[in-house]
Amino acid sequence: MSNIKDVAKLAGVSTATVSRVLANNYPVANKTKNRVLEAVQSLNYEPNRMARNLRKRETKTVIVLLPDLKNPFFSEVIRGMEDVAAREGYHLFLGNTNNDVEREREYIKMLNEQMADGLILTTARIGKDDILQLSEKKPLVLACEYLEGTDIPCVSIDNIGSARRATNHLISLGHKRIAHLSGPINVVLCRDRMNGYLQALHSKGIPVDESLMEAGDFSIDSGYLLTRKLLSLERRPTAIFAANDEMAIGAIKAVKEAKLSVPEDVAIVGFDNIPISTIIEPALTTISQPKYIIGKTAMEMVLNLIKKVPIPRHQMVLPEELIIRESCGVHAAL
Amino acid sequence: MSNIKDVAKLAGVSTATVSRVLANNYPVANKTKNRVLEAVQSLNYEPNRMARNLRKRETKTVIVLLPDLKNPFFSEVIRGMEDVAAREGYHLFLGNTNNDVEREREYIKMLNEQMADGLILTTARIGKDDILQLSEKKPLVLACEYLEGTDIPCVSIDNIGSARRATNHLISLGHKRIAHLSGPINVVLCRDRMNGYLQALHSKGIPVDESLMEAGDFSIDSGYLLTRKLLSLERRPTAIFAANDEMAIGAIKAVKEAKLSVPEDVAIVGFDNIPISTIIEPALTTISQPKYIIGKTAMEMVLNLIKKVPIPRHQMVLPEELIIRESCGVHAAL
DNA sequence: CTGTTAGCGCCTTCAC
């Protein structure tokens, strides 16, 4: 590994000149520049990032925390982030928290150790206070989530409104016994979706039956298991609103296994519109989020925070879409 | 942001002592230690990683390159990697290449800039020569892939043998017109799987029909599109061996859409055994790789390379499993 | 336009 001194010596210039040529942000005579470039070439020189980062007190890196790598929803969000990061010369440091608060803290520690310039949290597990405190010291943006009562920059859809809309769709189809498969309740957007579900029931005067509300972990498996439980109820639900598509897919599996049919016996609505939701049978009615835009916007926001460019609005709420496919049909009672 | 000097001053010791207390690898009097720890606490001090990395000439970070974030196959591999990395105090730097050679080179550049101590490539796109050259300078391990004729450390299943086994399964069911949906042919493991397919045909004296061989990009969509093409052939295949489960799922969709049935009209075998392969109807017959172990072993290997611990064997080939579900059935011709 | 100099924050000798 050669360093800047080696290059300087070979090119017969000072290290400062080498640095200038490489940064390309300062006038250097063409002749000198070429000599430096040749030296760089022949030594196969790559500047040491650690040294540069230390000196410049920036890393051009943003940590992006994901709750779960295998959730295809995020891959599209990430694409949006990557595209703007690349354009601005930034790298993503993808952190997989596996839904574990400790893992989340690990990465936050890395941020404090200045291994990155900023942080994007998608579906945070740590508490509101911790987030608030961190946000005061560091460029931090919430993606997919909205932290009520704070001014923390975030970009998401209206999870409450979307859930209300999904539930209302089921109600409009004639359903009264509508179950809700929630995600982990310590996640804000899960509580939001649950609240949207409850709001819809209330507004239509449908009594809430707590036995119809179950919390899973966003996995196909948990959707499957919880639906089996729901189906074994004395008065089983005629519809299920799941907080994500995976759980909805698990629910479909359980309904089919019980020799019942979707949507005739049980209508199902998911959330996220992941690719497989069009393949599964019946195809899933679901809420579609502008995934790419969420990612793009979130990254634009952190980069602005990092560069101390004022952000016009701190809280961006993007429109969602209800995509109607076959998993709801028309309820017999209509 | 406070630094080590601030801590030293507050504790009334030298920076060397602070460093020793924090590293905890050198005798320091208990009394002094406590004073330092208190100072660290009250200043909320976090050591600057860039400075430490520069000084120690190591980052305790391994870059892991993934061709595609949304492929659930890798999430399990990553879990294996994360578990051993965490145990040894290392971080993963996940790099999503989106199947793009340029993106791959970007991350390799980061390695050369010493932003990480080692690299794990899963399904590399760059050429054999580049990999070989890099491997001479840096700790590098191939996961899921095997680079023939080299001594580069790698851990994978026998892709050729597995593909042969999958194809033989179809042949044993009586199929003679067996199509192959390959992945991108610049990926080694795709060529391997294709070769296994060809070997199986040859060994059973079945002529190769090039019109039955198509190359996709591992996506559901490409599996769907290519299968439509295959089904429109004058003499359409009675079976399809897809190089991964996603393409197999796309194939199932296309077959159903053509009002044909799986497995009666077209039998289908996938590869990877992703979670959804049990949900899809019919459930997919597929090859299962020991995903977690692959990840775990690959990480153990790079860490040993990094620490210059001699590795017993450079090339690890792990056993795969053929999982028989409903997508093959028994061919009518049997 | 180019060179000299002084750190960035940390760890690691080498003294004592």
Next chain:
DNA sequence: GTGAAGGCGCTAACAG
């Protein structure tokens, strides 16, 4: 058991 000093490789300020 502790401190002083030097330097990892780079960039930025200041001269010239």
